[in-house]
Amino acid sequence: MGQPGPDHRPPRRRRASRHARHHRRTHRTNLRRVRRCLRERRRPDRRGVLRPAAFEQQRQRPDLLPVDLPRPRGGRAPARLHGPCAVQVRSIAPRPVLSHAPSPRSGGVLCSTRAARRSCRSRLGTFRARWHGDAKETVEMAWMKIKDAFKAPPGTELTVKGWVRTRRDSKADGGLSFVAVHDGTCFDPIQVVARSDLPNYEGEIARLNTGCSVEVDGVLVASQGKGQAVEIQATAVRVIGWVEDPDTYPVSNKRHSFEYLREVAHLRTRTNTFGAIARVRHTLACAIHRFFDERDFFYVHTPIITASDAEGAGQMFQVSTLDHMNLPRTPDGQVDYNEDFFARKAHLTVSGQLNVETYCCSLSRVYTFGPTFRAENSNTSRHLAEFWMIEPEIAFADLQDDAKLADEMVKYCIDAALTERPDDMRFFDERIEKGIIERLRAVVDKPMRILPYTDAVKILQDSGQKFEYRVQWGTDLQSEHERYLTEHHFKQPVALINYPKKIKAFYMRENDPGTDGAPDTTVAAMDLLVPGVGELIGGSQREERLEVLDRRIEEMGLVKEDYWWYRDLRRYGTVPHAGFGLGFERLVQFVTGMQNIRDVIPFPRAPRQAEF
RNA sequence: GCCCCGAUAGCUCAAUGGUAGAGCGAGCGGCUGUUAACCGCUAGGUUCCAGGUUCGAGCCCUGGUCGGGGCGCCA
Numbered sequence: 001m002g003q004p005g006p007d008h009r010p011p012r013r014r015r016a017s018r019h020a021r022h023h024r025r026t027h028r029t030n031l032r033r034v035r036r037c038l039r040e041r042r043r044p045d046r047r048g049v050l051r052p053a054a055f056e057q058q059r060q061r062p063d064l065l066p067v068d069l070p071r072p073r074g075g076r077a078p079a080r081l082h083g084p085c086a087v088q089v090r091s092i093a094p095r096p097v098l099s100h101a102p103s104p105r106s107g108g109v110l111c112s113t114r115a116a117r118r119s120c121r122s123r124l125g126t127f128r129a130r131w132h133g134d135a136k137e138t139v140e141m142a143w144m145k146i147k148d149a150f151k152a153p154p155g156t157e158l159t160v161k162g163w164v165r166t167r168r169d170s171k172a173d174g175g176l177s178f179v180a181v182h183d184g185t186c187f188d189p190i191q192v193v194a195r196s197d198l199p200n201y202e203g204e205i206a207r208l209n210t211g212c213s214v215e216v217d218g219v220l221v222a223s224q225g226k227g228q229a230v231e232i233q234a235t236a237v238r239v240i241g242w243v244e245d246p247d248t249y250p251v252s253n254k255r256h257s258f259e260y261l262r263e264v265a266h267l268r269t270r271t272n273t274f275g276a277i278a279r280v281r282h283t284l285a286c287a288i289h290r291f292f293d294e295r296d297f298f299y300v301h302t303p304i305i306t307a308s309d310a311e312g313a314g315q316m317f318q319v320s321t322l323d324h325m326n327l328p329r330t331p332d333g334q335v336d337y338n339e340d341f342f343a344r345k346a347h348l349t350v351s352g353q354l355n356v357e358t359y360c361c362s363l364s365r366v367y368t369f370g371p372t373f374r375a376e377n378s379n380t381s382r383h384l385a386e387f388w389m390i391e392p393e394i395a396f397a398d399l400q401d402d403a404k405l406a407d408e409m410v411k412y413c414i415d416a417a418l419t420e421r422p423d424d425m426r427f428f429d430e431r432i433e434k435g436i437i438e439r440l441r442a443v444v445d446k447p448m449r450i451l452p453y454t455d456a457v458k459i460l461q462d463s464g465q466k467f468e469y470r471v472q473w474g475t476d477l478q479s480e481h482e483r484y485l486t487e488h489h490f491k492q493p494v495a496l497i498n499y500p501k502k503i504k505a506f507y508m509r510e511n512d513p514g515t516d517g518a519p520d521t522t523v524a525a526m527d528l529l530v531p532g533v534g535e536l537i538g539g540s541q542r543e544e545r546l547e548v549l550d551r552r553i554e555e556m557g558l559v560k561e562d563y564w565w566y567r568d569l570r571r572y573g574t575v576p577h578a579g580f581g582l583g584f585e586r587l588v589q590f591v592t593g594m595q596n597i598r599d600v601i602p603f604p605r606a607p608r609q610a611e612f
Numbered sequence: 613g614c615c616c617c618g619a620u621a622g623c624u625c626a627a628u629g630g631u632a633g634a635g636c637g638a639g640c641g642g643c644u645g646u647u648a649a650c651c652g653c654u655a656g657g658u659u660c661c662a663g664g665u666u667c668g669a670g671c672c673c674u675g676g677u678c679g680g681g682g683c684g685c686c687a
Binding site: 166168169170171172173176177178180191193209210223224225226227228245246247248249250251252253254255256257259260262263314315350351372374376377378379380381382383384387388389390391468469478479480527533534535536537538580581582583584585586587596608 | 613622623624636637638639642643644645646647648649655656678679680681682683684685686687
């Protein structure tokens, strides 16, 4: 705080006078605003934003009924506690807030239907007395997740546990605080109304800050204020964990940039955005497993450490237990990997595909879903060094089957997010990418576009667009080209198929000459491009003909013997088969509208980024 | 890896080479069934780091660190 000393005084005086000038100025402006508001019979708001007069009417809604909450009166209460005891009517309004008439036996009202009464009783059956720190007997009520609390009937007694989003105070009715509490189970926090007659009101409740963890006992009631349908009238608020310095709490109740939140990845999950991302990510992961399970796919756990280099391309992370400072050497000076853990050079996997193909060629339909590692020095919003990839592989299938599978899977996932997480999706629609719900719905409804690479090149060449890189058959499409196709030309996901073989991996099946009228040989590859993300899926039909595969391995300058077990699949009962890889984080990006891939994985790994 | 841009209060950002400010957040007080609340006051700074130019550097120069965007690699 302050360090008052002779040295500091002169600058302080100067600052104070400037301060004063400024405040006189803003004060005059505010006065003008307020006077205008009064003339127009409106309520003044900050920055001159005026609220409609309806606000006042809303505040005076007569149909809301204040209630008194019972406090423990010493002695044992639990045995006598049952649903209707929880609330006492203090004053009668024309229409009670709790949806049925007071019961004479209890003098209180809680549940309107038989089912709701039953539900109350069963929850209350779990009550038990508990000795609390302040030597007062309190009641532990049924702990409910906030998502369930929102669905419970008014009058339900419950406990919620979570973290404080905001606290607002009011002096009305002798003083009360509104505490927004979230526990991550749904998008919205629940509003807890804590009255000043709670024993720890002054000392604790009125000092709650964003980030504090609390347990709240109370009764669910229809809200008197607008902005939420229900709220909790608290009978007890227990502070579990304080925020030690609210001034430096990294995710205070305000807007933060995603760049900043990346630096506090351990706390960013408490924000509404990252909570929503986590839930949608979970829903998508579950949807993927469900999608495959419903279609008789088996989930195969392919190895994370591998000695094979799946595609002969791409930087890999090396896995070694050798002492870097004292490496064993062979006589010719090379590192002697015979001394290493696996007695050979080993890496983190860049793809489970080659392994999962073996299961495909025996279990027919399989998939992997696991972490994948690329040591490329990629600095983009769509690349990670560690990401999760889904790789299905289907036997007795060609590229058309593969594309169909990709189409169905993407649609299934989108539909799951839209139907299972409407609250989170509404948030993404309003705050992250306007209109995303509609666009996703359109993806589900429309048939997927499938377009040969050769035709795509023609479209681009005839587009009249100025591209930084010239479009030319035989070269890989640049991301500006892909974006033009999916974001401008088709305005929907597009699967490009049958790429020139020179730009694709050795295991992709060679097409017959002249396929799609292409000038040179193509392979049965498929890339699914989606707006905003680019390549969501990369896949192919696999080369099942041994002699063609061997030729391709040779052409690529690879060593046949390294792939001996992969080649065996072609020697013993080979079948046409196909598969693809879907970058899970890119799917999450596509569904949420988040722009940077580092924000859709809990703890991003990228070049120079592995803090958490 | 290449090309651009940036780094100033807890956060988001201002500030011709000449006395470092605002909004939000925080603390205190006022008002209020509140909800991006509002009003007043207060505190809060090694202007990323190391050098250099200058009477004087947040600003100009050099080097570094970190972050962002685009491209490449891909999923």
